[in-house]
Amino acid sequence: MKSLKLIYALIVILLFSQCAKQSSPMGGPRDEDPPVLLEANPVDQSLNVKPSEITITFDEYIKLDNPNKNIIITPRLNKDEIITAALKNQVIVELNQELEDNTTYVFNFQNSVQDLSEGNPAENLKLVFSTGDFIDSLQLRGKINNYWPTQQYDPRNVIIGLYLENDTTDLFTAAPYYLTRADSLGEFQIENIKEGNYKAYAWFDANNSTKAEFKSEPYDFLPEVIEIKENLEGIRFNLSQSDLTEFRLTRSSYTNGSYDFVLNKNQIEEEIKVEGLGENIFYSTEDKRIRLFSNQSISDSLLVNLQLIDSVYNKIDTAIWAKFPDTERRPEKLTMNANSGKNFTDTLFASIKFNKPVLTIRTDSLYIPVDSTTRIQIKEEMFSFQDSIKRTELLFKIPISDTLGIEIFTFTALDSTFQDIQGQYNEDEIRANYRKIKKETLADLLSGTIQGAEPPFIIQLIDSKNEVYKEQKLTNSNDFVFRGIEAGTYKIRVIEDQNGNGRWDPSNFYQERLAERVFYFLDDKGAIGSIILKSGWTNEGIVIQGNESTGILK
Structure with a gap:
């Protein structure tokens, strides 16, 4: 009996020892050795x-x-x-x-x-x-940068690709002949390259297709073919996004009181020529749509000349006959929204955007209540349309006295204050709140200079919500000054506005035109830095260094 118990115990021990060979015991040391x-x-x-x-x-x-x-x-x-x-x-x-x-x-x-x-x-x-009798050993080294980084951006998902000079494919149509990925610092290296001439590209490969999607993925390219006959260093790519889709007018028609031009993507510039524009005909712009309105029916067709430009400077230049017939359909409602929630010191800057052109305004219904018996009446000289032939955005500039003992000011527009081009009044009221803050709570000054680039510039203060808090344009100077800034944490972004059109222009691969440079104030580690501003502070001597252009650094 004892011998049977002994045999049973030995079997149990052997079973446990076999199990122990399969995995580490609970609480044992973790395997940290990589496969060899x-x-x-x-x-x-x-x-x-x-x-x-x-x-x-x-x-x-x-x-x-x-x-x-x-x-x-x-x-x-x-x-x-x-x-x-x-x-x-x-x-x-x-x-x-x-x-x-x-x-x-x-x-x-x-x-x-x-x-x-x-x-x-x-x-x-x-x-x-x-596959031959020698190993190719040429190398290409460089770094990538992103003009508009987001939280989703990881440089390790950026592909750097080389295509043979005579290759009919490119970054949008096929995987490259040679490729690598950047590291966490944005640096890259392609090794074992065969001597020859190549076209070089870089793109953020979000969908892991080894091809770029020009509508959704940032990319960059070297405009010139590069000859690799020795090791090359200092290649620079600056990624940014641009929609290269062909710019098209998909349809045009009269729809419920407006003649609509529907596009496949948004325009950044438009020039519209039609008889009566700004008098009895006005227009609005929406997402991928231009709407032409008339305040009266027109029996004959009107010739409308459209000249539109998209973000990469593709153009539409066409003429269309538009009609404004009588209709018994009820027009769509007039809707509006205000830029509520802004702070101000001595002047309240408000804006209201409408879905249709507005023709008449009842000023007696526009006011800011102070108490149960007192109000600030908004007068005609306090507002104007941002564009007089659109009449879809009203800008208000309302002086506020320091003697008023309230902090929150409620901009009020009652129902039936605004009448649009189709005779519709606003059915809902607007009550938008704005906060008055004291001047002594502001930072006094933020100033500095831009090096390594030439004006004109667009310089922007970016707040903690990643929104443009203040912006200024420098035409003939590298020095900037911001005054009266709300206390907070900011980033500084600079756009090198080479053509002086007041906006950033993306690249156009098919026209071999690179994007305008964008650079930021950087911290000691070379990352996008933040500047903390407090009440009464002055921060001078900020230096913003322009980043390297796309290409081969000499």
């Missing part, structure tokens, strides 16, 4: 080989993390044909395609190969071999 390469076929730096399959063996069981994204293969292969699998302690890559003659291939596995238990990635795992 034992052998590869073909061997790294092999010559005159054309493998149909690559096998890499490690010292432990492994797994693969997103191999389609994380394994970078250069020159370009058809990734749709490649099958990559992890089998126990091996990575097997089936190429399923013919390799080019006399070409050096690089398989950079980055962090894709990890141990099975803890996910530790194999370090510096790269396999290089040549």
Whole structure:
């Protein structure tokens, strides 16, 4: 009986010992060692080989993390044909395609190969071999920058690609011949390049397609073909987004009181010529739409000349006959919204935007109540239309006395204050609040200079909500001064407005035109810096350094 109990105990011990070999005991040390390469076929730096399959063996069981994204293969292969699998302690890559003659291939596995238990990635795992009798060794090094970074932007998702000079594809149509990804600092390096002439691009590959989406992904390009016959350093890309979609008028028609021109994307400039514009005909602009209104029916068709420009300077220049017939349909309601929630010191700046042109305003219904018996009456000289042939935005400039003992001022517009071009009155009231703050709570001064760039400039103070708090344009000077700033934390952004049109112009790849430069005040580590301003403070001597232009730095 004792012997049976002894045998049973030994069996239990053996079972537990076998289990212990499968995994670390609870509370034991964590495996922090990465997989170690034992052998590869073909061997790294092999010559005159054309493998149909690559096998890499490690010292432990492994797994693969997103191999389609994380394994970078250069020159370009058809990734749709490649099958990559992890089998126990091996990575097997089936190429399923013919390799080019006399070409050096690089398989950079980055962090894709990890141990099975803890996910530790194999370090510096790269396999290089040549189908010819030598290894190409030229290198391209540089850095990427993003003019308009967002929280979603990670430089490690930026692809830098080289295309052969005679390649008919580009960053929007096919994966590059050579490619790499930037690191967390935005630096990149492409190795083992064959001597030759190349077109160079960089883009944020959000959807992991190894191609750029010009409507949704920031990109940049070198306008000139580069000759690589020696190692090149100092390549610079500045990413930004631009919609290169063809600019089209998709339809035009009379719709419920307005003649509408519907576009496939928004215009940034418009010139409209039609008889009676600004007298009995006005227009509004909405998302991808221009609406032409008349305050009377017109029996004959009117010739409307449209000249429109989009953000990348594509143009529409057309003439269309528009009609304004009688209709019994009830026009859409007049709607409006105000810029409520703003602070001010001695002058209240308010604005109201309308969905249609407004023709008449009852000023007796416009006021700011002070108490139950006192109000500030808003007079005609206190407001004007932002554009007199649109009449869709009213700007108010209302002086407020310091003697009034309230802090919150409620701008009030009663119902039936505004009448639009179709005879509709506003059915709802507007009550928008604005806060009066004391001048002594403001920072006195923020000033500095811009180096490494030439005016004209647009310089912006960006608040903690990432909105433009103040903006000024510098035409002939590199020095800027902001006064009377609300206490808070700000960033400073500068746009190098090369053509002086008062806005930032994106790149146009098809016209080989680069985007206008954008740069920021940087901290000691070279990141976008913040400036804290407090009441009564003066902050002078700020230096904003212009970043390098796209291209090869000399």
